[in-house]
Amino acid sequence: MFQGLSEKLQETFKRLRGKGKLTEADVSEAMREVRMALLEADVNYKVVKDFVAKVKERAVGQEVLESLSPGQQVVKIVHEELMALMGGQEAKIEIASKPPTIILLVGLQGAGKTTHAAKLAQMLKKQGKHPLMVACDIYRPAAIKQLQVLGEQIKVPVFAQGDRLPVDIATASLQHAASQGLDVVIMDTAGRLHINEELMGELQAIKDTVHPHEILLVVDAMTGQDAVNVAEAFHNQLGLGGVILTKLDGDTRGGAALSVKAVTGCPIKFAGIGEKIDALEAFHPDRMASRILGMGDVLTLIEKAQQAFDEKKAKEMEQKLRKQEFSLDDFLDQMQQLKKMGPLSSILEMIPGMGKQLKDVQINEKDMSHVEAIIRSMTLDERRKPVLIKDSRKKRIAKGSGTSVQEVGRLLKQFEQMQKMMKQFAGAGGPGKGKKGKKPGFRFPFAR
Amino acid sequence: MAGFFAQLKQGLAKTRQNFVQKVEELLTGHRKIDEELYEELEEALIRSDAGVNTAMALVGRLRKEVKARKLSEAEELRGVLQELMVELLGEEKPTNLAAEGPTIILVVGVNGVGKTTTIGKLANYYRQEGKKVILAAGDTFRAAAIDQLEVWGQRAQTEVIKQREGADPAAVAFDAIQAARSRQADMVIMDTAGRLHNKVNLMEELRKVKRVIEREIPGAPHEVLLVLDATTGQNALQQAKLFQEVAGVTGIVLTKLDGTAKGGVVLGIQGEVKLSVKWIGVGEGMDDLRPFVPRDFAEALFERSEEVET
Ligand SMILES: Nc1nc2c(ncn2[C@@H]2O[C@H](COP(=O)(O)OP(=O)(O)O)[C@@H](O)[C@H]2O)c(=O)[nH]1
Ligand SMILES: [Mg+2]
Numbered sequence: 088m089f090q091g092l093s094e095k096l097q098e099t100f101k102r103l104r105g106k107g108k109l110t111e112a113d114v115s116e117a118m119r120e121v122r123m124a125l126l127e128a129d130v131n132y133k134v135v136k137d138f139v140a141k142v143k144e145r146a147v148g149q150e151v152l153e154s155l156s157p158g159q160q161v162v163k164i165v166h167e168e169l170m171a172l173m174g175g176q177e178a179k180i181e182i183a184s185k186p187p188t189i190i191l192l193v194g195l196q197g198a199g200k201t202t203h204a205a206k207l208a209q210m211l212k213k214q215g216k217h218p219l220m221v222a223c224d225i226y227r228p229a230a231i232k233q234l235q236v237l238g239e240q241i242k243v244p245v246f247a248q249g250d251r252l253p254v255d256i257a258t259a260s261l262q263h264a265a266s267q268g269l270d271v272v273i274m275d276t277a278g279r280l281h282i283n284e285e286l287m288g289e290l291q292a293i294k295d296t297v298h299p300h301e302i303l304l305v306v307d308a309m310t311g312q313d314a315v316n317v318a319e320a321f322h323n324q325l326g327l328g329g330v331i332l333t334k335l336d337g338d339t340r341g342g343a344a345l346s347v348k349a350v351t352g353c354p355i356k357f358a359g360i361g362e363k364i365d366a367l368e369a370f371h372p373d374r375m376a377s378r379i380l381g382m383g384d385v386l387t388l389i390e391k392a393q394q395a396f397d398e399k400k401a402k403e404m405e406q407k408l409r410k411q412e413f414s415l416d417d418f419l420d421q422m423q424q425l426k427k428m429g430p431l432s433s434i435l436e437m438i439p440g441m442g443k444q445l446k447d448v449q450i451n452e453k454d455m456s457h458v459e460a461i462i463r464s465m466t467l468d469e470r471r472k473p474v475l476i477k478d479s480r481k482k483r484i485a486k487g488s489g490t491s492v493q494e495v496g497r498l499l500k501q502f503e504q505m506q507k508m509m510k511q512f513a514g515a516g517g518p519g520k521g522k523k524g525k526k527p528g529f530r531f532p533f534a535r
Numbered sequence: 536m537a538g539f540f541a542q543l544k545q546g547l548a549k550t551r552q553n554f555v556q557k558v559e560e561l562l563t564g565h566r567k568i569d570e571e572l573y574e575e576l577e578e579a580l581i582r583s584d585a586g587v588n589t590a591m592a593l594v595g596r597l598r599k600e601v602k603a604r605k606l607s608e609a610e611e612l613r614g615v616l617q618e619l620m621v622e623l624l625g626e627e628k629p630t631n632l633a634a635e636g637p638t639i640i641l642v643v644g645v646n647g648v649g650k651t652t653t654i655g656k657l658a659n660y661y662r663q664e665g666k667k668v669i670l671a672a673g674d675t676f677r678a679a680a681i682d683q684l685e686v687w688g689q690r691a692q693t694e695v696i697k698q699r700e701g702a703d704p705a706a707v708a709f710d711a712i713q714a715a716r717s718r719q720a721d722m723v724i725m726d727t728a729g730r731l732h733n734k735v736n737l738m739e740e741l742r743k744v745k746r747v748i749e750r751e752i753p754g755a756p757h758e759v760l761l762v763l764d765a766t767t768g769q770n771a772l773q774q775a776k777l778f779q780e781v782a783g784v785t786g787i788v789l790t791k792l793d794g795t796a797k798g799g800v801v802l803g804i805q806g807e808v809k810l811s812v813k814w815i816g817v818g819e820g821m822d823d824l825r826p827f828v829p830r831d832f833a834e835a836l837f838e839r840s841e842e843v844e845t
C-alpha cells in the first residue's frame with residue numbers, strides 16, 4: 088500500500104536527471120509527496136504545513152550535489168530538517184541536588200504511565216538510585232494494585248493510600264521517602280483527558296505542592312492528529328520537561344513524535360519498546376526521523392553505508408548477489424557491517440524495494456547474536472553450501488553455538504528463503520532497472 | 536528553532552479556534568464552491584485522522600456529486616459530504632446473538648485502548664436488558680488486569696471467571712464457557728490481553744483462544760469486537776487488518792470519543808476492510824457506551840471540539 092517516500096521522489100525526479108539547480112516547480116512537486124508521507128505517518132497537518140514550507144524555502148535554488156539525484160537531494164534536505172526539528176538525544180533524568188528527585192508522570196488514558204513508572208524505577212535502580220513509586224491514580228479500577236504488582240516484580244517500594252486525594256498522597260509520599268532514605272520519587276497519576284479541567288487542575292495542585300523536578304508526558308506512539316492538542320494542553324498547564332514515547336515496538340510510523348516535539352519543544356527522552364519492564368530505551372531522534380519518513384530512505388542509507396561499509400566489499404557483495412553466490416559467510420559479514428549502522432530492521436527498511444518484501448519478516452535483534460554464533464560454528468564449506476548441513480551436522484553446530492537444533496534449522500530455512508527472495512529481487516529488477524541501461528537488474532543498495 | 540516553535544504554537548492555537556468556525560462559515564455563509572473550499576474540507580477530514588487517501592477520495596467523490604447534482608452553493612456541500620461518509624460507514628448492524636445457548640463475545644485490541652472498560656460497560660448494558668452475563672478474565676498477562684475486571688464485575692453485578700495471573704487465556708475461555716453452560720447464562724464476554732498486532736506469537740495466542748471457543752460452541756464467537764482508541768492515527772488501519780485476519784473481527788468499538796480526537800480513521804478502515812463500528816465509548820463510567828450512529832458521527836467530525844456530544 089505504501090510506497091517508500093524516496094521511491095516516489097525518485098519517480099517524480101526521473102525526468103530531472105542532470106539538472107543543476109532545484110527549481111520551484113521541481114520542489115513543489117516533491118513537497119507534495121513529502122506532505123503525503125508525513126501525513127500518512129500521522130504528523131499533525133499544521134506541523135506538516137509549516138515544515139514543508141520551511142523545507143521548500145531551503146531547497147529551491149539549491150545546487151544538486153553531483154553524487155546525488157535531485158530526488159535524493161530533496162530527501163537529504165527533508166531529512167536534515169527533520170533531524171533539526173527532532174533535536175538531539177537527551178535521555179537523562181534531572182537529578183535534584185538535594186534528594187529526593189521527584190518525577191511526575193502524566194498523560195491520557197491508556198498511554199502507558201503505570202508501566203513506565205516501573206520501567207523508569209528499574210532503570211534508575213540499576214543506576215544505583217533508590218526509587219519509590221507513588222500510586223496517585225485513585226480512579227481506574229485496580230490501578231494501585233497494578234503498580235504494587237509491578238513494584239514487587241522489580242523490588243521497588245510502592246507508596247499507596249487508597250483513594251485519598253492524590254495531592255495528599257503525593258505530599259505524604261515525600262515524608263515517607265525521606266524517612267526511608269529513598270532518593271527518587273516517581274509519581275504515577277490517573278490518565279485524563281486534556282480538556283478535563285477538574286482533573287487537569289488536580290495535576291496542577293500536585294505540581295504546586297510537591298514541585299516535581301521532572302514532569303514527563305507519556306504519549307502513545309500511535310497517536311494521530313490529536314497529539315498536538317494533547318501535548319499543548321498538558322504543556323501549557325504544567326510546563327513539561329520531557330516526553331516518553333510508548334509502544335514504539337508496534338509498526339506505527341510515529342509521526343506523533345514530531346507533532347509533540349514541535350508544539351512543546353520538549354525533548355523526547357525515552358522510548359517504550361515492549362511490555363517487559365526492561366523494554367525502555369533512550370530515544371533516538373535520528374532513527375525516529377527516518378522512521379517517520381518511511382521506507383526507502385535511500386539517503387540515510389547511503390550516508391550510513393558510506394561510514395560503515397567498505398566500498399570494495401560492497402562491490403564484491405553486489406557481484407555475488409547478482410551471480411547468486413551469496414553464502415552464509417557473506418551473510419555473517421554483512422550482518423557485522425549492518426550492526427555498525429543501527430537496528431537491522433530500520434536498515435532493511437531503507438533498502439529501496441525491500442520494504443514490501445520484508446514487511447512480514449520478523450526481525451528480532453536479540454536473535455541476531457544467536458545467528459552469529461550459529462554461523463560461526465559452521466565450517467567454511469558448510470557456510471558456502473548449507474545443503475551439506477544434515478541432522479548430525481546440525482547437532483554439532485547447535486552444540487558448538489550453544490543453541491538448539493531447531494534454531495539451526497530455522498536459520499537455514501530463513502537463509503534459503505532469503506536467497507529465494509534475493510533471486511526474485513534480482514530477476515524482477517530492483518529500482519535501478521533499466522534506468523541507465525548499463526546496469527540492468529538488481530543493484531546492491533550499498534554500492535554507489 | 537525557538538522561533539519556529541513559537542510561531543507554530545501560535546499558529547496552532549489560532550487554527551484550533553478558527554478552523555472549525557471557518558469551515559462552518561464556509562459551509563453556511565453564502566459562498567460559491569471553489570478550490571479553496573474543497574481544500575478546507577479535505578483538511579478537516581485529515582485533521583480528524585481520516586487519512587490522506589480517504590480524505591482525497593471522499594472529496595473527489597464530492598466533486599463528482601457536485602457536478603452531477605449541479606450544486607453551486609457552499610452550504611449544500613456539508614450535507615452531501617456527510618451522506619458520502621454515512622454511505623462509506625455502511626449500515627448499522629445489530630449484534631449477532633446466539634439462536635440458542637450462550638452468546639460469546641470476544642474483545643480484542645492493542646494495549647490501553649479500553650477493552651476492559653468496554654467490557655464493564657457492555658456487561659452493564661446487557662444485564663440491564665435482563666440478560667445473565669458472565670465475564671472471562673482472559674488478560675492473564677498485565678499486572679492486576681484480573682482485579683480490574685473483577686471491579687467491573689462488581690459494578691455491573693456479573694460473575695467473573697478467572698484463573699491465576701500467567702494462566703493460559705484459552706483455558707480461561709474454556710472455563711467461562713463451561714460456567715455459562717452450567718449456570719445457563721445468556722452471554723459470555725471475554726477480555727483479552729492487549730497485544731500489538733505485529734507480534735506474531737501474541738497473535739497466535741489469540742488465534743488459539745478463538746479456536747477453543749469455536750471448538751466448544753459451533754458458530755461461536757458470535758461477535759469479535761476490536762476496540763480502537765479514537766486518538767489513534769493511521770496505525771488503526773494495520774490494527775484492523777491484522778486483527779481481522781487472525782481473529783475474524785466482526786465489529787469495532789471506538790473509545791475515548793469524549794476527548795478532542797474524532798476517530799476519523801474508521802472512515803479509512805472501511806476502504807481496507809469492511810468493518811462496521813458498533814459501539815462508541817464516551818467516558819470512563821459504566822454508562823458511557825453508546826450505539827454507533829453513522830450520521831451523528833459524520834456530523835461530529837465537523838463540530839467544534841467543545842461541542843462533541845453524542
Ligand atoms: N476518556 C475515556 N477513557 C476511557 C474510555 N474507555 C476506556 N478509557 C480509559 O482508558 C484506560 C485504559 O482502559 P482499559 O480498559 O484498561 O484498556 P485495555 O488495556 O484495553 O483493557 C483506562 O484509564 C480507562 O478508564 C473512554 O471511552 N473515554
Ligand atoms: Mg485490559
